[in-house]
Amino acid sequence: MKLKELYITNNLTSLESLAQRDKVINGLQKFNRVTNFSNKMLGELMQCQDDQEKCYILCRRYIHLMDHLFKISNDQNYLKVMYLNDYRRVEQLSMDLKDSLQERYKQLILENNIVNPSELSPLPVSKEKDESPTEKRIFQDKFIGPLDLFNLLQKRQNFLLVDIRPNEHHQACRINCKMGTLINIPEEVIVPGLSANTLGLRLNESIQEVWEKRDSFDVIVLLDSDTTAYNYLGSKLERLRSFIVEVSHYYSNIEGCTAEPK
Structure with missing residues (x-):
């Protein structure tokens, strides 16, 4: 097995x-x-x-x-x-x-914690941009709170914030995201059996255009209002993360955020 x-x-x-x-x-x-x-x-x-x-x-x-x-x-x-x-x-x-x-x-x-670099398999390295997931990690924890998100919003980071709250909640309480990119993928469209690509086909044209460029962001933050580390398993956040990670292990350290402080 x-x-x-x-x-x-x-x-x-x-x-x-x-x-x-x-x-x-x-x-x-x-x-x-x-x-x-x-x-x-x-x-x-x-x-x-x-x-x-x-x-x-x-x-x-x-x-x-x-x-x-x-x-x-x-x-x-x-x-x-x-x-x-x-x-x-x-x-x-x-x-x-x-x-x-x-x-x-x-x-x-x-x-x-490998000490001897020779033990690692050689990976292609770009001098212009290091694609290593370790180097791209913005947060130390998979789960972040409002303060972590606020600090991220103040930085000039190339990040994508995905709000999975229902559209009416997203519109009523929209986050001011000047430095990054914010999209809303309502939780009702995140259903089992989809891939990241097939999910994109369910989105409207403007959001789909951003979603298809998700690999160009340094970090993706998934946001809802009620998921915590304790009920994350089986949640819509976990499902959406799996859609992304199964296609691109570049985002294996993708972050999750809830409205509750850590």
């Missing part, structure tokens, strides 16, 4: 923070809601084992959820018959993923 590249974080501690118990239990106090949600989560985690980071988060959340379910249930025998085998299977999968991710994160750190 070919594994997806690591893209969420570079350590298990950060990954664990995305799977905290309180984030799963909140709003799921009723027994039937918990069981329905746990079954849905089980199906999803079993289908994404090639994406080890996402699968690990789902495994940990499933375990937290089932621990809560066993705690509040008045019928322990029923739960054991219905869920114990699945619980143990996910628990084992979680341990296997943890071991694998620890090794992959170690390797990732080694690859990002």
